[in-house]
Amino acid sequence: MTAEPTRSAGRMRASDTDREAVVEQLREAAAEGRIDLEELDERLGLALTAKTHAELAPLTDDLGPAAVDPVEPLTVKGGVQGAERTGRWKVPPRIIAHGGLGGVRLDFSQAECRLREIDVDVTAGVARVVLVVPVGWKADTDAVDLSFGRLKNKTSGTHLPGKPILRITGSCGMGRIQIRHPNFRERRKQRKDLSR
Structure with missing residues (x-):
């Protein structure tokens, strides 16, 4: 009875983000010496042409727990007190x-990100969700449902080659979604952190 969802999940079509996450894991495995360059080339070719999750899974199954689920999302819940992810952290594909x-x-300013695209599913509720992105990153907000809330994209809009695109979906609810570059205080803190 439980096998059917697994088979269905395996047949699900893989997105560019899913493929990129597997590619990143394979590159890391090669850098750590867990697979050689010949095997890396072979697996990269298969990853880039994979159409389903079932085709992607075997490419990282033998690389340990970190590679078991390439699409495991990072979930951040504001609750009553609020929540944030700042400083140095690794950006997942979702x-x-x-x-x-x-x-x-x-705050993506000091985050480690080698992905071309990141899916960000936002439910603002009655609060504010703020995404702080470096200059050159693009925020695609076309799929956001405004509902009764507000969406403010205060970024420059300039997308530099090789920089990530945030594909933002979800709903403002009665709250706000704001995308912006680091402010003066945040830039000053970054400079201090880098000088340590």
Whole structure:
């Protein structure tokens, strides 16, 4: 009875984000010496042409727990107190942000990101969800449902080659979604962190 969902999940079509996550894991495995360059080339070719999750899974199954589920999302819930992800952190291919009552702030300024696209599913609720992105990153907000809330994209809009695209979906609810570049205080803190 439980095998059917697994088979269905395996047949699900893989997205560019799913393929990119597997490619990143394979590159890391090669850098750590867990697979050689010949095997890396072979697996990369298969990853880039994979159409389903079932085709992607075997490419990382033998690389340990970190590679078991390439599409495991990062979930950040604001709750009552609010939540944030700042400083140095590794950006996964998918992020779920629930504003709750306290709001959520995701600061990508110092985050490690080698992905071309990141799916960010936002539910602002009654709070504010703030995404702080470096200059050159693009935020695609076409799929966001405004509902009774507000969406403000204060970024420059310039997308530099090789920089990530945030594909933002979800709903503002009665709250706010704001995308912006680091402010003066945040830039000053980054400079201090880098000088340590």
